[in-house]
Amino acid sequence: MSEVIERLAAELADITLVRDPAQVTRLSRDFYWFSPILKNLLDDKRADLAAVPATQDEAVRVVAACARAGVPVTPRGLGSGNYGQAVPLAGGLVLDTSRLDRVLWVRPGAARAEAGTRMSLLDDAARASGWEQRMLPSTFRGSSVGGFYCGGGVGIGSNNYGMLKDPGNILGVKALSMHAEPRIVELRGRDAVDMHHAYGVNGIVLEVELALAPALPWIECMASFADFDAAVAFAQALGEADGIAKKGISAHQWPLPRSYRPLKDVVVAGESVVMTLVAAHNEGAFTDLVAAMGGRITWRNDPAAAGAKRLTLREFMWNHATLHAIREAEAQGVAPGMAGGITYLQLGYPAGRNLELVRRIHEIFGDEIVQHVEFIRVKGAMTCSGLPIVRWSDEARLREVMRRLEEEGVYIADPHTWVVEDGGKKSINPRHVELKLAMDPAGLINPGKLRAWDERGVAQKKSVFWDS
Ligand SMILES: Cc1cc2nc3c(=O)[nH]c(=O)nc-3n(C[C@H](O)[C@H](O)[C@H](O)COP(=O)(O)OP(=O)(O)OC[C@H]3O[C@@H](n4cnc5c(N)ncnc54)[C@H](O)[C@@H]3O)c2cc1C
Numbered sequence: 001m002s003e004v005i006e007r008l009a010a011e012l013a014d015i016t017l018v019r020d021p022a023q024v025t026r027l028s029r030d031f032y033w034f035s036p037i038l039k040n041l042l043d044d045k046r047a048d049l050a051a052v053p054a055t056q057d058e059a060v061r062v063v064a065a066c067a068r069a070g071v072p073v074t075p076r077g078l079g080s081g082n083y084g085q086a087v088p089l090a091g092g093l094v095l096d097t098s099r100l101d102r103v104l105w106v107r108p109g110a111a112r113a114e115a116g117t118r119m120s121l122l123d124d125a126a127r128a129s130g131w132e133q134r135m136l137p138s139t140f141r142g143s144s145v146g147g148f149y150c151g152g153g154v155g156i157g158s159n160n161y162g163m164l165k166d167p168g169n170i171l172g173v174k175a176l177s178m179h180a181e182p183r184i185v186e187l188r189g190r191d192a193v194d195m196h197h198a199y200g201v202n203g204i205v206l207e208v209e210l211a212l213a214p215a216l217p218w219i220e221c222m223a224s225f226a227d228f229d230a231a232v233a234f235a236q237a238l239g240e241a242d243g244i245a246k247k248g249i250s251a252h253q254w255p256l257p258r259s260y261r262p263l264k265d266v267v268v269a270g271e272s273v274v275m276t277l278v279a280a281h282n283e284g285a286f287t288d289l290v291a292a293m294g295g296r297i298t299w300r301n302d303p304a305a306a307g308a309k310r311l312t313l314r315e316f317m318w319n320h321a322t323l324h325a326i327r328e329a330e331a332q333g334v335a336p337g338m339a340g341g342i343t344y345l346q347l348g349y350p351a352g353r354n355l356e357l358v359r360r361i362h363e364i365f366g367d368e369i370v371q372h373v374e375f376i377r378v379k380g381a382m383t384c385s386g387l388p389i390v391r392w393s394d395e396a397r398l399r400e401v402m403r404r405l406e407e408e409g410v411y412i413a414d415p416h417t418w419v420v421e422d423g424g425k426k427s428i429n430p431r432h433v434e435l436k437l438a439m440d441p442a443g444l445i446n447p448g449k450l451r452a453w454d455e456r457g458v459a460q461k462k463s464v465f466w467d468s
Helices: 002-011 021-027 036-042 056-069 119-128 145-151 189-195 228-240 280-292 320-331 354-368 395-407 421-425 430-439
Strands: 049-051 073-076 093-096 103-107 110-114 131-133 170-176 184-188 204-214 218-225 246-252 272-279 296-301 342-344 372-378 381-386 389-391
Touching (some): 002 056, 021 049, 056 204, 110 119, 110 145, 119 131, 145 204, 170 189, 189 430, 218 280, 228 246, 272 280, 320 342, 320 389
Parallel strands (some): 049 093
Antiparallel strands (some): 110 204, 218 272, 246 372, 372 381
């Protein structure tokens, strides 16, 4: 392989390449280490080199050269994925897309950007035209549009617009195939959704087009409640309060807020909190609801006001809650995977049973699980996703916890696997294999991530766009 890599590097000498082992290692990693299981399995995985194309034409040249040489390519946005999605399992080249970072256009209700564009920059551009992203991952400052499309799926705003995959959120995608002469496809609507959340295995994404929401002035608020039941009941009521415009509703069970050092002066010992962004014109109605449901507002920030705090509650929502909890445990000398350490799960609660299930989890697991739930609209109904912090004993115990949760009717998107189908998707999507056959017949993009590809039958021979 090293000879092949040397020839590849020589051929691509006029493109920015990264060969320094420490840099290549950094570009071969994401946040897989949140999982003690993945940490053990992925720590030694790295690419042989990375390329950082400055233009789409350069990206085409890199992909063409790799396809000719049979070198695996792992596309990368900004490396904030959670499950080793962007970790190269078979060496080869990391395609760092971070310099493909142009916002191409913003029009009423839609925007299009190159894959490496930071989520926050696309949001800024949209807001300059009176629009904003429908949902932002809590990593909006450190993740890319292409990475969110290929690796993410929900975010701050999912209480209004559901999951990214829900019809109407993704409008289109431009992707590059892995051929000696790469082909470029533009997928629209449903086809564009088929390529989403497949960890890039179905094509190198060059551009993504997303639907937008009208921009509103948001006030960030945190309300504190005597116990988690009261906090979750309020969060549900807020979600269902159709007249109050809000973006993100996030409930955190005590003692989780104790880990939030930047908020240490405003969290109240023993109390659970709800964080949200409420539209400025609805702050009064919001405040009334907090009071009616037994809470009180302990933190408020108007990011647009003079003297606003730089701290944003958005960086405590979704998996940022886990990040803060892990950092706090580390500060106490307990790294992920150490005895007494912590890890996490990703749960989905069926609408209508979510409050009951949140209570039930506490009854069954006590302080082995500290809950944190994010409210999300699913087929019009308000429910929640959970990213609970779980005390780490060993893998067997974690699997037992997951089995028990499933028995109760909780859906699990396992964050301790890099396999697409074993994580969120659960079932094999035949479109994934069809797309991969069309876009990457030799199986060189991010190998090892798609079970359906690795186990495909010989009958699947026909490509969806062209005959491979
Ligand atoms: C603290 C924390 C909080 C998070 N919060 C959220 C959240 O709120 N919502 C959410 O959905 N996720 C969340 N995530 C996961 C992650 O941040 C998102 O999935 C993010 O949008 C990924 O973007 P990225 O640029 O970092 O992608 P990367 O990690 O670089 O890549 C993600 C996947 O996409 C592939 N990929 C990247 N770019 C391309 C491309 N151009 N073409 C083809 N494939 C590509 C990679 O190979 C990889 O498989 C969180 C993660 C952390 C660590």
